Amino acid sequence: MKKDLLGISDLSRDEIYLILDTAEAMREIGQRPIKKVPTLRGKTVVNLFYEPSTRTRTSFEIAEKRLSADTLNIAVAASSVLKGETLVDTALNIEAMAPDMIVMRHASSGACHLLAGVCKSRIINAGDGMHEHPTQALLDAFTIREHKKRIEGLKVTIVGDLLHSRVLRSNVLLLTKLGAEVWLSGPPTLIPAGIERFGVHVSTSIEEAVAGADVIMMLRIQQERMQGAFVPSLREYFHVFGMTAQRVRGARPDVIIMHPGPMNRGVEIASEVADGPYSVILEQVANGVAVRMAVLYLLAGGQEGD
Amino acid sequence: MPIVMDADRIARSLARIAHEIVERNRGIAALALVGIRTRGVPIARRIAHAIRDINGHDIPTGSLDITLYRDDLMRHPVGPQPVVRRTEIPFSIDDKRILLVDDVLYTGRTIRAALDALIDFGRPKSIQLIVLVDRGHRELPIKADYVGKNLPTSLSQSVQVRLTDVDGVDEVEIQDP
Numbered sequence: 503m504k505k506d507l508l509g510i511s512d513l514s515r516d517e518i519y520l521i522l523d524t525a526e527a528m529r530e531i532g533q534r535p536i537k538k539v540p541t542l543r544g545k546t547v548v549n550l551f552y553e554p555s556t557r558t559r560t561s562f563e564i565a566e567k568r569l570s571a572d573t574l575n576i577a578v579a580a581s582s583v584l585k586g587e588t589l590v591d592t593a594l595n596i597e598a599m600a601p602d603m604i605v606m607r608h609a610s611s612g613a614c615h616l617l618a619g620v621c622k623s624r625i626i627n628a629g630d631g632m633h634e635h636p637t638q639a640l641l642d643a644f645t646i647r648e649h650k651k652r653i654e655g656l657k658v659t660i661v662g663d664l665l666h667s668r669v670l671r672s673n674v675l676l677l678t679k680l681g682a683e684v685w686l687s688g689p690p691t692l693i694p695a696g697i698e699r700f701g702v703h704v705s706t707s708i709e710e711a712v713a714g715a716d717v718i719m720m721l722r723i724q725q726e727r728m729q730g731a732f733v734p735s736l737r738e739y740f741h742v743f744g745m746t747a748q749r750v751r752g753a754r755p756d757v758i759i760m761h762p763g764p765m766n767r768g769v770e771i772a773s774e775v776a777d778g779p780y781s782v783i784l785e786q787v788a789n790g791v792a793v794r795m796a797v798l799y800l801l802a803g804g805q806e807g808d
Numbered sequence: 809m810p811i812v813m814d815a816d817r818i819a820r821s822l823a824r825i826a827h828e829i830v831e832r833n834r835g836i837a838a839l840a841l842v843g844i845r846t847r848g849v850p851i852a853r854r855i856a857h858a859i860r861d862i863n864g865h866d867i868p869t870g871s872l873d874i875t876l877y878r879d880d881l882m883r884h885p886v887g888p889q890p891v892v893r894r895t896e897i898p899f900s901i902d903d904k905r906i907l908l909v910d911d912v913l914y915t916g917r918t919i920r921a922a923l924d925a926l927i928d929f930g931r932p933k934s935i936q937l938i939v940l941v942d943r944g945h946r947e948l949p950i951k952a953d954y955v956g957k958n959l960p961t962s963l964s965q966s967v968q969v970r971l972t973d974v975d976g977v978d979e980v981e982i983q984d985p
Contacts (some may be wrong), residue, residue: 503888503889503972520891523891524892525894526889526894527873527892527893527894528892529894530894530896533878534928534929535928535930536928536929536931538928539876539928540876540877540879540924540927541876541877541881541882542882544882545882569876799876799889799892800888800889802880802882802887802889803887803889
């Protein structure tokens with residue numbers, strides 16, 4: 503492994519499989535009466551979140567605690583950032599207290615790369631702007647592999663706000679690396695130009711994209727990142743691109759439905775689908791802890807070239 | 809390099825250990841086998857089989873990966889982390905008499921890690937240690953209860969246990985540097 507986990511683009515196929523296999527072993531720890539191993543004893547992990555997060559921050563913190571690391575959460579709303587401190591100054595000040603790893607989420611794409619260049623601590627990207635969210639893609643792959651026993655050759659359809667989604671970018675990179683057939687669908691205003699160059703199929707017809715799919719992944723309509731009129735109305739969006747039980751019928755009978763959360767019920771996904779028999783949405787959340795434990799463990803070792 | 813145990817010798821040692829277990833534990837009530845990955849696992853399975861041949865009883869058998877409990881982990885973080893494999897103990901170890909199984913007993917550090925790992929699963933009534941080979945040079949106060957073969961070695965030598973399940977052949981070899 504390299505020093506940091508900044509994105510799926512830095513990972514090889516073998517490294518992805520190593521993380522997924524390690525996560526298999528980590529998952530068992532969460533089923534024990536004492537859900538803790540001494541592995542990262544004496545290591546300090548700082549969770550530095552510049553954007554709100556429930557799932558990812560909780561998941562990282564539980565993963566860190568199950569590995570016995572000392573964890574520290576910095577909520578930006580209560581920090582000196584509001585007094586005008588720059589990201590690099592904040593990071594260097596945290597670094598002066600010698601943490602071993604920094605888990606960071608930031609609204610700007612590339613913020614983690616910036617930090618990785620100035621910090622000796624290992625940086626884990628927990629989502630940077632519209633760029634990448636590598637641990638989400640890894641836990642999605644883990645969940646898919648658990649259900650389908652493979653990733654290669656599967657038809658994976660991703661529907662929703664493709665433009666603003668870092669989850670999409672990380673998933674496209676990972677799934678194409680592992681040989682899945684990736685289909686994307688959404689309104690033309692929310693499809694990034696040139697996305698086909700990543701080796702994916704794009705269709706504005708959700709029916710075509712979903713036909714025969716093994717996996718359907720729904721993305722959230724990110725109203726907080728939308729500066730402009732990308733969709734006429736949320737009701738119309740649901741009418742054309744919302745995942746309903748009717749649309750799921752076009753997929754394979756053993757399809758699984760995924761969503762990285764938080765869900766907008768009645769916008770990108772109907773409640774009957776989110777809570778239905780094909781949904782693995784809560785399994786994704788559970789698997790997130792095991793995958794993040796694997797990442798923390800693997801990054802705590804030596805680096806390439808040591 | 810000398811082969812110090814062949815397939816026949818290994819089989820007879822494990823059969824003898826199975827008899828010793830039955831004798832010392834007055835039957836097999838509340839016994840459970842836990843093999844340490846990698847080669848302790850097939851040895852545990854073979855002992856379970858041997859005990860079934862003796863008295864027809866099945867003993868629950870699990871496997872334990874001690875990587876996350878190693879005392880040398882993170883001390884000199886050079887190179888990649890050791891691969892973590894799955895721990896599978898599909899029964900409660902509370903009040904069980906645990907038979908911990910490994911291939912080679914050397915410094916005792918693996919067993920120390922295994923004891924810590926086991927305690928995280930519950931509170932067994934007792935833990936006994938079974939090893940196929942005891943090569944000496946202990947660094948911790950740990951002693952095996954059942955030994956397939958005591959093998960005097962020098963620190964510079966290494967002992968290779970090979971088992972058909974993992975390596976395609978049953979043998980124990982001493983390798984000189």
